[in-house]
Amino acid sequence: xxxxxxxxxxxxxxxxxxxxxxxxxxxxxxxxxxxxxxxxxxxxxxxxxxxxxxxxxxxxxxxxxxxxxxxxxxxxxxxxxxxxxxxxxxxxxxxxxxxxxxxxxxxxxxxxxxxxxxxxxxxxxxxxxxxxxxxxxxxxxxxxxxxxxxxxxxxxxxxxxxxxxxxxxxxxxxxxxxxxxxxxxxxxxxxxxxxxxxxxxxxxxxxxxxxxxxxxxxxxxxxxxxxxxxxxxxxxxxxxxxxxxxxxxxxxxxxxxxxxxxxxxxxxxxxxxxxxxxxxxxx
Amino acid sequence: xxxxxxxxxxxxxxxxxxxxxxxxxxxxxxxxxxxxxxxxxxxxxxxxxxxxxxxxxxxxxxxxxxxxxxxxxxxxxxxxxxxxxxxxxxxxxxxxxxxxxxxxxxxxxxxxxxxxxxxxxxxxxxxxxxxxxxxxxxxxxxxxxxxxxxxxxxxxxxxxxxxxxxxxxxxxxxxxxxxxxxxxxxxxxxxxxxxxxxxxxxxxxxxxxxxxxxxxxxxxxxxxxxxxxxxxxxxxxxxxxxxxxxxxxxxxxxxxxxxxxxxxxxxxxxxx
Amino acid sequence: xxxxxxxxxxxxxxxxxxxxxxxxxxxxxxxxxxxxxxxxxxxxxxxxxxxxxxxxxxxxxxxxxxxxxxxxxxxxxxxxxxxxxxxxxxxxxxxxxxxxxxxxxxxxxxxxxxxxxxxxxxxxxxxxxxxxxxxxxxxxxxxxxxxxxxxxxxxxxxxxxxxxxxxxxxxxxxxxxxxxxxxxxxxxxxxxxxxxxxxxxxxxxxxxxxxxxxxxxxxxxxxxxxxxxxxxxxxxxxxxxxxxxxxxxxxxxxxxxxxxxxxxxxxxxxxxxxxxxxxxxxxxxxxxxxxxxxxxxxxxxxxxxxxxxxxxxxxxxxxxxxxxxxxxxxxxxxxxxxxxxxxxxxxxxxxxxxxxxxxxxxxxxxxxxxxxxxxxxxxxxxxxxx
Numbered sequence: 001x002x003x004x005x006x007x008x009x010x011x012x013x014x015x016x017x018x019x020x021x022x023x024x025x026x027x028x029x030x031x032x033x034x035x036x037x038x039x040x041x042x043x044x045x046x047x048x049x050x051x052x053x054x055x056x057x058x059x060x061x062x063x064x065x066x067x068x069x070x071x072x073x074x075x076x077x078x079x080x081x082x083x084x085x086x087x088x089x090x091x092x093x094x095x096x097x098x099x100x101x102x103x104x105x106x107x108x109x110x111x112x113x114x115x116x117x118x119x120x121x122x123x124x125x126x127x128x129x130x131x132x133x134x135x136x137x138x139x140x141x142x143x144x145x146x147x148x149x150x151x152x153x154x155x156x157x158x159x160x161x162x163x164x165x166x167x168x169x170x171x172x173x174x175x176x177x178x179x180x181x182x183x184x185x186x187x188x189x190x191x192x193x194x195x196x197x198x199x200x201x202x203x204x205x206x207x208x209x210x211x212x213x214x215x216x217x218x219x220x221x222x223x224x225x226x227x228x229x230x231x232x233x234x235x236x237x238x239x240x241x242x243x244x245x246x247x248x249x250x251x252x253x254x255x256x257x258x259x260x261x262x263x264x265x266x267x268x269x270x271x272x273x274x275x276x277x278x279x280x281x282x283x
Numbered sequence: 284x285x286x287x288x289x290x291x292x293x294x295x296x297x298x299x300x301x302x303x304x305x306x307x308x309x310x311x312x313x314x315x316x317x318x319x320x321x322x323x324x325x326x327x328x329x330x331x332x333x334x335x336x337x338x339x340x341x342x343x344x345x346x347x348x349x350x351x352x353x354x355x356x357x358x359x360x361x362x363x364x365x366x367x368x369x370x371x372x373x374x375x376x377x378x379x380x381x382x383x384x385x386x387x388x389x390x391x392x393x394x395x396x397x398x399x400x401x402x403x404x405x406x407x408x409x410x411x412x413x414x415x416x417x418x419x420x421x422x423x424x425x426x427x428x429x430x431x432x433x434x435x436x437x438x439x440x441x442x443x444x445x446x447x448x449x450x451x452x453x454x455x456x457x458x459x460x461x462x463x464x465x466x467x468x469x470x471x472x473x474x475x476x477x478x479x480x481x482x483x484x485x486x487x488x489x490x491x492x493x494x495x496x497x498x499x500x501x502x503x504x505x506x507x508x509x510x511x512x513x514x515x516x517x518x519x520x521x522x523x524x525x526x527x528x529x530x531x532x533x534x535x536x537x538x539x540x541x542x543x544x545x546x547x548x549x550x551x552x553x554x555x
Numbered sequence: 556x557x558x559x560x561x562x563x564x565x566x567x568x569x570x571x572x573x574x575x576x577x578x579x580x581x582x583x584x585x586x587x588x589x590x591x592x593x594x595x596x597x598x599x600x601x602x603x604x605x606x607x608x609x610x611x612x613x614x615x616x617x618x619x620x621x622x623x624x625x626x627x628x629x630x631x632x633x634x635x636x637x638x639x640x641x642x643x644x645x646x647x648x649x650x651x652x653x654x655x656x657x658x659x660x661x662x663x664x665x666x667x668x669x670x671x672x673x674x675x676x677x678x679x680x681x682x683x684x685x686x687x688x689x690x691x692x693x694x695x696x697x698x699x700x701x702x703x704x705x706x707x708x709x710x711x712x713x714x715x716x717x718x719x720x721x722x723x724x725x726x727x728x729x730x731x732x733x734x735x736x737x738x739x740x741x742x743x744x745x746x747x748x749x750x751x752x753x754x755x756x757x758x759x760x761x762x763x764x765x766x767x768x769x770x771x772x773x774x775x776x777x778x779x780x781x782x783x784x785x786x787x788x789x790x791x792x793x794x795x796x797x798x799x800x801x802x803x804x805x806x807x808x809x810x811x812x813x814x815x816x817x818x819x820x821x822x823x824x825x826x827x828x829x830x831x832x833x834x835x836x837x838x839x840x841x842x843x844x845x846x847x848x849x850x851x852x853x854x855x856x857x858x859x860x861x862x863x864x865x866x867x868x869x870x871x872x873x874x875x876x877x878x879x880x881x882x883x884x885x886x887x888x889x890x891x892x893x894x895x896x897x898x899x900x901x902x903x904x905x906x907x908x909x910x911x912x913x914x915x916x917x918x919x920x921x922x923x924x925x926x927x928x929x930x931x932x933x934x935x936x937x938x939x940x941x
Binding site for chain 1: 432
């Protein structure tokens, strides 16, 4: 057997799987997005741009997603980075592993249950009741964009900590020592050595979280009380309530296109950042 | 710095503590504490539907993770030796599979499979021998495993390929210089080196599949996975039973993580 | 050793390295060490199914029956009794609305054996060929003459029986009177006005078109079932105006009402009864402009593959003594005179369960057209995503 046929055989299962479970379904969605709603739900095949013309009716959902997803990603990054840094650089090596595991453990429980905990904490008998006790009254947290943001950060923090930790952990501590031996101030060492080296971790973490947020449904559904609407919620609604498959397909296609564009731009930026870092290190 | 870390850990664990606290609630409603009781644990463990849902989730997670790691590794290894349009196409596929939100995968799989099944089922019924009940293709555990495997496979390819790229090429070259067969080289050299990556891929896949709600919501047909069960229970007005389930899953994994850690540490000390 | 500096390694080095990879696998252990996930995954996967109790195998009807139903709608003890009697476990799937149930069935979600559609959905289920005609010979506990025709007629389409009545109910509003000077609210106009005023941030509306749009239509004095474009436009404007003042859009309003976050909600009468029983300060009232009166039915989807079990469950639930326990648990009125006779007297005179006839007269049954009207579906979706 030649190496070539060998490789083909190895690729065959994955290729077939992608074809049947990804390409064909996506083509169906694409075709349906030009169709029309059948009188009793479902779809009538057609070639019309009516569904796309109607997209502005979901503008609010896209706007919510495109604001809360980046805000959520950035907030998670800001909270995760110092923790990852602490774990990788400052923490006692004896405890490092256990501390890292403790970050991952919550990720092992259903996000549903964890979000449910926040339904309670942010609800009238939770934090607002505590605040009332110290004199701040009438604060409503649950079913607000803030509640959704808290849920997002809580849900995806481990996903952000882990890759950043990995990239920081690989960092040679001697570099840091050398830098301070050479008289560099700590924050300068951080800016010039640590931060650039952790960029791959930051990039990975941000992308993981951002991708998941773009298609988020559960957190806004549970903590937004049906009022904070993401594209994901609009999609569930269209397929599982109003049975408008054609319009739903058009919204799905649009979401994918928006995502691919955003992520491609993001990757370009990151690789440019990486390239400029290379330049600096060459100098 | 340490204070900050403590704060983040509190943020991570207070909600979990609240879940655990209310699992011991004697009352029926999860938002009012009414005395201490462990009855919800008994209820959850003797509830066949919780156990059924758990079993479905474990089967789906295990099968998807297994298929994904086997086929994903095969693809990653093959892609090492391929250039040109096939490689580009595959890279595109993996990129798309990872980028696309779970909810779109769920929807696409649902309407894609329903449409295909609607075409195939009459066909199967037509060619099936008379007197036997023809099988009917439909959404269920199979479609769920297939959908999970699809996007997890892309994940495994990425992880394994990163490992392959970091691999010392001299080793495989030396191996073939020593007249090892390609398969021999793979088994003796490549596999041991990429095994951690495969294992990582498997575990990550298992976790993702086990925790997935949104794809299952669309694709699982009438099957109930643990997340679907929990979601539907939250709607029913949550009873502390769900808190008990969550606490148990948490407790078991924490216990296992700690004991694994202890075992590994002891193993390391011995090997010194 | 860094790979950049060494391109070739000696045979000896190679063998050493290979050996270390084969037996040591330091990296693998290190990996497990870092994540700690390996053992957890393996052991958890292996150990947990062992906890599962063995289901009782018995009877000809199989070991299970899957019921698709609404929240807070049954007495769990009845299911246990059914399992004891037949060996079949009842698996309960809870849905938020008929719209969602129909969408799931249409999308090929098969596997339910019994479900509880509401009067206005039958025409569609029949048209879509999703519902099974019922064979009354398999339902000895069903006695057509015992049922009030008003709550039984929607179960038949073109003379064929598709559903037998489960119970009926009304859709009104529940208010926590503590926040309204001890007064109930009994008009849809007032419902929306107070939401935009002193109850801002405290009101819940349902997560499906029929009752939410219907209530807004009622507030203008229009028909609950209207599909008139101008009337729907008025309702939409009201709903969009009121949206910033809502606490939530959800059909699962009991938790919010119970923990005091929400003060006012669109409410099914049985939920109103359950809330009122546990918290007397929550009052249930019908809108004086109108609202929904509805009847739910036991039915079997065409795709069910456990029809024997489905019939057995429905027949069991139709037993008047079982049904009476159901009424006590869910607080909805029964249309079955045999069951009614078994109810305790205080329940028969309960104003929430059995409202006075003059309060019921302005109410309307949901119309089938609302389910398929694309304008109503799209209005609801626009309201939610606004």
